[in-house]
Amino acid sequence: xxQNKIKNGFIIAGLILxxxxxxxxxxxxxxxxxxxxxxxxTSTAFQLPTLETFAGFANYVQAIIANCFLTSxxxxxxxxxxxxxxxxxxxxxxxxxxxRVASKWNKLLYYLFAFSMVVxxxxxxxxxxxxxxxxxxxxxxxxxxxxxGFGAGLAVFMFCGFMRSIPLEIEEASMMDxxxxxxxxxxxxxxxxxxxxVSVGILEAMxxxxxxxxxxxxxxxKVYKTIxxxxxxxxxxxxxxxxxxxxxxxxxxxxxxxxxxxxxxxxIIKGVTAGAVKG
Amino acid sequence: xxxxLKKYTWVFIGPTLLAFIIGxxxxxxxxxxxxMSQFTTVKNATFVGFSNxxxxxxxAEFLNSFQFTIAFAIAAxxxxxxxxFIFALLLTRKLKGTNIFRTIFFMPNLIGGIVLxxxxxxxxxxVLALVSEPLLALNANAGYWGLILLTCWQQIGYMMIIYxxxxxxxxxxxxxxxxxxxxKGMQILWKVKIPMLMSSFTVCIFLTLTNAFxxxxxxxxxxxxxxxxxxxxxxxxxxxxxxxxxGAQWKGIGQAKAxxxxxxVVVIAMTQLRATxxxxxxx
Amino acid sequence: xxxVKLEHIKKIYPNGFxxxxxxxLDIEDEEFVIFVGPSGCGKTTTLRMIAxxxxxxxxxxxxxxxRMNDVEPRDRDIAMVFxxxxxxxxxxxxxxxxxxxxxxxxxxxxIEEAVMHAADILNLKELLKRKPSQLSGGQRQRVAMGRAIxxxxxxxxxxxxxxxxxxxxxxxxxxxxxxxxQRLKATIIYVTHDQxxxxxxxxxxxxxxxxxxxQQDTPMNLYHRPQNCFVAGFIGSPxxxxxxxxxxxxxxxxxxxxxxxxxxxxxxxxxxxxxxxxHEKEVILGIRPEDLKIQAVSQNSIQGKIIIKELLGYETxxxxxxxxxxxxxxxxxxxxxxxxxxxxxxxxxxxxHLFDAQTKQAIAHAVDADLDVKGRNN
Numbered sequence: 046x047x048q049n050k051i052k053n054g055f056i057i058a059g060l061i062l063x064x065x066x067x068x069x070x071x072x073x074x075x076x077x078x079x080x081x082x083x084x085x086x087t088s089t090a091f092q093l094p095t096l097e098t099f100a101g102f103a104n105y106v107q108a109i110i111a112n113c114f115l116t117s118x119x120x121x122x123x124x125x126x127x128x129x130x131x132x133x134x135x136x137x138x139x140x141x142x143x144x145r146v147a148s149k150w151n152k153l154l155y156y157l158f159a160f161s162m163v164v165x166x167x168x169x170x171x172x173x174x175x176x177x178x179x180x181x182x183x184x185x186x187x188x189x190x191x192x193x194g195f196g197a198g199l200a201v202f203m204f205c206g207f208m209r210s211i212p213l214e215i216e217e218a219s220m221m222d223x224x225x226x227x228x229x230x231x232x233x234x235x236x237x238x239x240x241x242x243v244s245v246g247i248l249e250a251m252x253x254x255x256x257x258x259x260x261x262x263x264x265x266x267k268v269y270k271t272i273x274x275x276x277x278x279x280x281x282x283x284x285x286x287x288x289x290x291x292x293x294x295x296x297x298x299x300x301x302x303x304x305x306x307x308x309x310x311x312x313i314i315k316g317v318t319a320g321a322v323k324g
Numbered sequence: 325x326x327x328x329l330k331k332y333t334w335v336f337i338g339p340t341l342l343a344f345i346i347g348x349x350x351x352x353x354x355x356x357x358x359x360m361s362q363f364t365t366v367k368n369a370t371f372v373g374f375s376n377x378x379x380x381x382x383x384a385e386f387l388n389s390f391q392f393t394i395a396f397a398i399a400a401x402x403x404x405x406x407x408x409f410i411f412a413l414l415l416t417r418k419l420k421g422t423n424i425f426r427t428i429f430f431m432p433n434l435i436g437g438i439v440l441x442x443x444x445x446x447x448x449x450x451v452l453a454l455v456s457e458p459l460l461a462l463n464a465n466a467g468y469w470g471l472i473l474l475t476c477w478q479q480i481g482y483m484m485i486i487y488x489x490x491x492x493x494x495x496x497x498x499x500x501x502x503x504x505x506x507x508k509g510m511q512i513l514w515k516v517k518i519p520m521l522m523s524s525f526t527v528c529i530f531l532t533l534t535n536a537f538x539x540x541x542x543x544x545x546x547x548x549x550x551x552x553x554x555x556x557x558x559x560x561x562x563x564x565x566x567x568x569x570x571g572a573q574w575k576g577i578g579q580a581k582a583x584x585x586x587x588x589v590v591v592i593a594m595t596q597l598r599a600t601x602x603x604x605x606x607x
Numbered sequence: 608x609x610x611v612k613l614e615h616i617k618k619i620y621p622n623g624f625x626x627x628x629x630x631x632l633d634i635e636d637e638e639f640v641i642f643v644g645p646s647g648c649g650k651t652t653t654l655r656m657i658a659x660x661x662x663x664x665x666x667x668x669x670x671x672x673x674r675m676n677d678v679e680p681r682d683r684d685i686a687m688v689f690x691x692x693x694x695x696x697x698x699x700x701x702x703x704x705x706x707x708x709x710x711x712x713x714x715x716x717x718i719e720e721a722v723m724h725a726a727d728i729l730n731l732k733e734l735l736k737r738k739p740s741q742l743s744g745g746q747r748q749r750v751a752m753g754r755a756i757x758x759x760x761x762x763x764x765x766x767x768x769x770x771x772x773x774x775x776x777x778x779x780x781x782x783x784x785x786x787x788x789q790r791l792k793a794t795i796i797y798v799t800h801d802q803x804x805x806x807x808x809x810x811x812x813x814x815x816x817x818x819x820x821x822q823q824d825t826p827m828n829l830y831h832r833p834q835n836c837f838v839a840g841f842i843g844s845p846x847x848x849x850x851x852x853x854x855x856x857x858x859x860x861x862x863x864x865x866x867x868x869x870x871x872x873x874x875x876x877x878x879x880x881x882x883x884x885x886h887e888k889e890v891i892l893g894i895r896p897e898d899l900k901i902q903a904v905s906q907n908s909i910q911g912k913i914i915i916k917e918l919l920g921y922e923t924x925x926x927x928x929x930x931x932x933x934x935x936x937x938x939x940x941x942x943x944x945x946x947x948x949x950x951x952x953x954x955x956x957x958x959x960h961l962f963d964a965q966t967k968q969a970i971a972h973a974v975d976a977d978l979d980v981k982g983r984n985n
Contacts, residue, residue, distance in 0.1 A: 056414055057421070064428045070443045070477070077446070087459060090450030135339040142336035146326050154341070161348045163593045165538045167562040168586040169351035171579060172358065175366040176351055194347020197340050214693035217660050222707035222758070223681040226332045232706075236697040255436025257541045258563065273438040277545065280442060292446075295439055302434045310427055313434075317482060318489040327662060328679055 071299065078104050078292035085288040104289035105297065112290055114297055117275040120185045124260070124271060125253045128192035132200050132249050133242050135193060140204030141234055145216070155205065161198035166258060169195075174262040185269050188260065192253055200245045203319075207241040208234075244316035247309075254302070272298045359579040364572055376580035379573070385553050386581055389561035396468065396557065397536035400475045404532050405525070408480045412487030413513075426488070430481035437478075441545020444474045448546075460547055467547040467555035474542055479535065483528045490524030491517065519603075526600040533596055537589050558585050609671040609761035609794055610636055611657065616666035618652050618818075626652045628818040630666070634796065639788050641809035642798045644841070649818040650798045651766055657796060658687050658764050670761060686755035687764040690771065692747045694739040700750050701735040704757045725756040728787070745776045752784075756791070765797040769804065781807060802842050806830070814838050831974050836967040839893050839960055845924055845935045847893045851964060856886040863892055866930045870907050873956055875976030880961070889964035896924065898958040899936035901950070908953040909934065916944050927952065 076093060077085050084098035094100070108114050143151045173191065177183045182190050211234070219233045257273040264271075270278055276294055279287070306313060329336075354366065359376055363369035380386055411429060415422045432440065448470045449459045460467055494517060502516045540559040543549070549556030549564070556564070562585060565578035611634040618627040627649040634640050642650035655661040657668060659680035668675045675683055686707075694703050701722055708718045726732045729749045739747055748768060755763055768784075769777045785808055788795055799805055805812050806826045813823040814837070821841075822834045833839035839847045852863035852870065861877045862869040870892060872880070880890070902908075911934065915926040922937045927950050936952050944950070961970040 053417070053419055056417070057419055060414065060419075060421075060425050064425055067428050067432070067477070070447050073447055073450075074443055087446075087449040087453040090446060091454070131339075131343075135343070138336045139340035142329065142333065146329050146333075154337070157349070158344070160590075161344070161352075163534060163590050164348075164352065164586055165559060165582070165589050166540075167559055167582040168355050169348065170563070170582075171566055171575065172351035172354040172366060173347065176346060176354075180346065182346075190343050191347045193340065194343035194345070197344050197348075201340070212691055212693065214689040214691050215695060217658075217680075218687065218689060218693040218754075219695070219706075220328065220660070220680045221658060221683075221685060221687050222754075223710040225681070226329045227335065228710065230336075233695055239697075251434060255438075255541075257436065257438045257544075273436050273541070276442065277438050280545070291442070295442060298439055299435055303431070306431060306434055307427075314426070314430060314485055317430075318485055 074292050074295050078289070078296050080104075080289065080292075082287065082289045085292065100289060104293035107287070107290040108293040108297060111287075112275060112279060112294055113270075114272075114275065114294060117270050117272045118297075118301075120269050121254060121271045123185050124188055124192070125250055127186070127189040128196065128253050129246050129250050131189045131193045132196050133246055136197050136200035136245075137204050137235065137238055137242070138230060139197070140201045140208060141230055143201070144205050144208040145213075155201070158198040158201040161195070162202065166195075170258065170262055173259075177263045183263050183265060185264065185271075188263060191259070191263060192249075195259070196249050196252065200249060203245050203248075204238065204241060207238065207319075211237055240315075241319070243312050244319040247313050247316040355579055356583065358576065359583040360576075361579075362573060362576045364575055369576075372576065376573075376576045377584065379577045380580040380584060383565075383577070383581075385556065386558075386561055386565075388553065389556045389558050392468070392555060393537060393539075393558045396471060396539075397533060399472050400536045401529060401532045403472065403476055404479050404483055405528055407476065408483035408528065409487050411480065411484040412491055415484070416488055416491045426481075426485070429484055432478045433482045435478070437539075437541025438545045440474060440478055441542045444470060444477075445546050448473075461550045464551055464554040467550065470546055471539075471543065471555065471557075474546060475536070475539065478542070479532060483532065486528050487521065487524050490521045494520050522600060522604040526597065526604060529600060530593060530596055534589060534593055537585075537592065558588075610634060610669075611762055611794065611796070612667075612669040613653075613657070614667045614669070616653070616656060616668065617664045618649070618656060618661060619664040626818055627656070630818075630820060632813060632820070632823065634794060636794055637792050639795045639797065639808060639810045641805040641812045642796065642815060643800065643802060643805040643812055644815035644821075646800060647817075648815040650800075650813075650815050653815075654687075654764050654766055654796060654798045657762070658685055659683050684758075684761045685764060686758045686760040686762075687766065688751045688755050688768045690767040692739075692751040692768075692771075694747060694750055694754075696739050699736050699738060700731060700742070700753075703739070703750055704753045707754070707758045721757045721759070722753075725753040728756065728790070729753045744772055745780065748772060748780060752787070756787075761794065763793050763795045765795065767799055768797075770799070770801070777804075784808060802844065806842070814841060816841075832969070832972050833893075833960065834969050836891060836893070836962050839962070839969075843895055845896045845937070847895050847960070848899070848932075848934050849962075850892040850894070850929075850932065850934075852890050852892050854880055854885040854888055854890045856881055863890060865892075868909065870954065870956070872959070872961075873973055873976055876956075876959070876961060876971050876973055879971035883963075883970055885963075885970070890970065891962040891964050891967075893960035893962060894954055895958065896935045896937040898955040899934070899938075899952045900955060901936075901938055901942055902953040903951075904953045907956055908951050910949060910951045913944060913946055913948055913950050916946065925950065 073090065077090060079100055080094045080098045081100040081103070084092070084094070143155050177188070177191055182188055215237070216229050216233060219229045224232065255273060257277060260269075260271050261274055261277075264274075266274060266278065276291070276298060279291060279294070358366070358369055360371060360373055361369035362372050415426055445460060448466060452459050452463065452466060457463060457466065460470060498516060498520070499512060502512050507515060538559055539557055540563065543555070543557045543560045547555040549560055553561075562578055562581045565574055565581060613630055613632045616627060616630040617625070619625050630649075630653055632640075642653060644650050652661060656663050659675070659678065663676055670683065670685075695706065698706065704722045704725060705718050708721060722735075723732075726735060729752055731746070731749055731753055734742060734746060734750075739750065742750065748771075751768065769780050772780060781804060788808075797808060806829075809826055811823060812826055812829055814821045814829065816837050822829060822838045824832070829838060829842045833842060836849065840849070850865050852865045855862045855864055859877075859881075861872055861880050863872060909929050911927040911929040913925060913927050914933065917924045918940060921940060923940045923942065923944060925936045925938055925944060927934050927936065934952070938944070957973050957976070959973045962968065963970055
């Protein structure tokens with residue numbers, strides 16, 4: 046038993062060390078985001094800010110004002126929220142229909158959705174962006190239609206997996222109680238789906254929030270920049286990169302995610318597990 | 325019930341189907357057609373048959389990115405899964421504070437590829453400067469291992485969570501039965517736990533493998549293919565073919581590459597699923 | 608409350624499987640009809656067709672003179688209690704019961720009255736605020752009942768409502784359902800595979816097998832006058848013993864022969880066998896375990912070695928080897944019975960049943976002799 050305790054002690058020590066290493070890359074950026082421009086370079090990356098090199102929140106102010114961080118935050122939020130809402134509403138309806146009505150067409154549709162999950166984005170990126178232009182979906186307020194189409198695969202797949210485990214009898218009972226199919230869906234099925242909604246919502250939100258290539262190709266980058274686009278834009282644009290503002294932008298972009306994660310940690314981890322096991 | 329539901333067919337599947345057609349089916353079919361055309365916009369395409377495909381496989385950069393992607397995928401899939409599995413074993417030992425460790429290990433997974441790429445670029449370049457090695461832009465080896473390191477950092481937590489879920493699904497009864505039958509720690513791991521976790525392995529290998537092949541954001545942000553396109557992976561190579569190369573022929577070739585890439589990913593995913601699904605046990 | 612009429616109903620699945628074959632039945636107002644049979648006999652499918660959850664492939668369904676074939680379940684004014692109860696997991700007990708009335712936009716006060724009334728009958732008043740997941744199996748069952756009662760429907764359908772309860776609770780709920788029927792005077796159609804439930808609850812029982820009605824009758828008649836071997840074997844526990852015999856008729860003397868053993872039948876059965884011209888034909892002799900007695904009579908008795916004995920309390924079930932067959936008897940627990948010993952059992956020929964070995968249909972029941980003579984029960 047004592048041997049076991051020593052062993053556990055070593056394991057915990059190891060895990061603590063690993064945790065520190067795990068957090069270090071972000072801490073490094075955090076430290077550098079408080080240094081003045083001239084003190085940030087590859088050779089001085091690991092130095093802590095001194096009295097002379099401490100910049101306070103100057104870099105953050107710069108990121109927010111000059112780099113228009115808040116505008117990007119707004120676009121990212123709009124796109125993520127509208128897309129996730131549309132995906133949750135429409136794909137759950139679609140998945141319910143597919144699982145409850147057995148027909149060849151529905152089977153085909155289901156396999157097409159599954160197939161779309163595997164297909165790499167490069168296969169459709171060019172044609173998709175031209176379709177988006179043609180249909181006026183090339184702005185943050187309409188792009189959700191594209192996300193609904195491209196994100197439907199995963200969502201339908203997960204909803205179908207869960208719906209098969211809901212006893213059919215509950216829905217039949219509601220039909221006998223006087224529900225139309227729409228009432229059955231919205232009053233009975235939708236509330237029961239809540240846990241799966243959380244899973245699907247988290248997975249889709251993680252993808253859309255962080256997505257870079259699709260919005261870059263679809264949106265007009267001069268007018269609309271999501272957060273990943275903003276960071277890549279300032280990094281990749283010609284001229285000198287303002288490292289301080291860059292560091293601050295990175296921290297600012299991670300901040301909301303980390304906050305949401307720490308609040309909804311339990312749901313997120315559960316959601317991810319459920320998503321993976323169902324898929 | 326089916327009969328009543330069928331009257332509402334378009335209400336239920338209409339919106340999703342329409343968006344799916346716009347966002348996937350149409351672009352996919354159009355993409356198939358364009359892979360056999362020369363074009364600069366969708367409208368000015370002229371049919372050229374399979375010549376794009378021939379030009380694609382003759383493109384040395386494409387072949388190089390193919391090799392690099394394979395080499396990356398093998399190392400990444402192996403490392404991520406082995407380490408994630410070990411983490412999962414450690415975190416299911418009923419130690420104190422496992423929840424905190426789980427939270428920390430999972431966190432990088434939430435950060436987007438572009439941001440991740442820059443964070444690691446700064447860190448790796450810092451280390452390289454410290455040991456007086458060439459920076460990422462000139463150091464192909466560092467680029468390769470940097471990408472693997474970054475992917476590990478990002479995905480180990482996710483896979484670990486799946487393995488933890490799998491491990492905690494194994495009932496105590498079975499482990500106790502194995503112990504009563506005389507199995508020791510390692511034997512229980514190899515003879516009982518791992519066979520019962522095959523479905524977790526299927527999922528994790530599937531996810532890591534497809535992620536590895538489709539990797540784009542991290543690649544763009546960390547190395548952008550430098551030095552000299554040596555660390556350019558398939559997705560980046562295809563995107564660059566489309567948008568960074570001058571000449572009317574390149575879009576068609578890019579689309580042909582994308583079709584080949586798509587076939588590759590689908591075939592690999594299907595083969596892998598079939599191979600590991602067969603080893604799964606129903607309990 | 609209502610009448611239900613099923614005319615030549617069939618259910619054929621797309622794969623060609625015939626789940627229900629030509630099912631016709633008239634159900635009167637206030638009747639408690641039981642569909643009983645082994646699993647896969649089509650009883651639940653029939654019930655679901657009445658509910659409207661399955662389409663009729665052929666035939667017609669009438670409720671109160673109204674043709675229901677193409678009416679949606681929600682418009683049939685039928686309530687159903689499901690085997691799994693199918694409670695809405697996200698609603699409280701009160702909301703579960705009120706749901707159907709709310710959909711009809713009925714006045715809140717009236718809904719509350721109806722729910723309270725049902726909760727009163729079923730003893731659910733304390734539980735109205737709970738969610739289904741916080742209830743025990745028996746409580747959930749009562750909520751499912753309550754949900755049906757609140758609606759005051761034309762017909763109640765119940766699909767094995769007690770099969771998910773443990774044995775003790777099942778007996779208790781069984782008598783509560785019986786009382787409920789007495790109280791509500793409702794038309795109830797009830798599906799079960801449990802013959803005890805069928806016998807105790809039903810005013811009429813429909814025995815089904817492989818999609819066909821084998822017999823529909825009162826519980827009494829099913830037990831005493833099974834129309835065929837299937838019903839005879841299905842109703843009654845332990846099962847009726849069947850002895851295959853050869854009928855020999857000579858000079859007004861009738862014997863049923865089995866492996867050199869012969870049984871002499873009563874004059875009533877004799878008459879039936881002669882009339883049916885069963886000479887040298889095969890006849891199945893059916894006798895219930897409770898009609899085999901330990902008595903020192905040489906005639907009409909069988910002998911064999913005891914293989915199994917099970918003490919059930921008041922009675923003991925004894926299984927005995929008889930040639931290549933096994934015969935079960937229920938005897939008083941006071942009898943001294945030793946394993947592996949020889950046992951002699953006397954067949955009470957006034958309670959035997961005869962079946963045609965070819966058609967498996969009943970030829971005659973010995974008990975009817977009594978009726979013919981004394982005119983009882985008519």
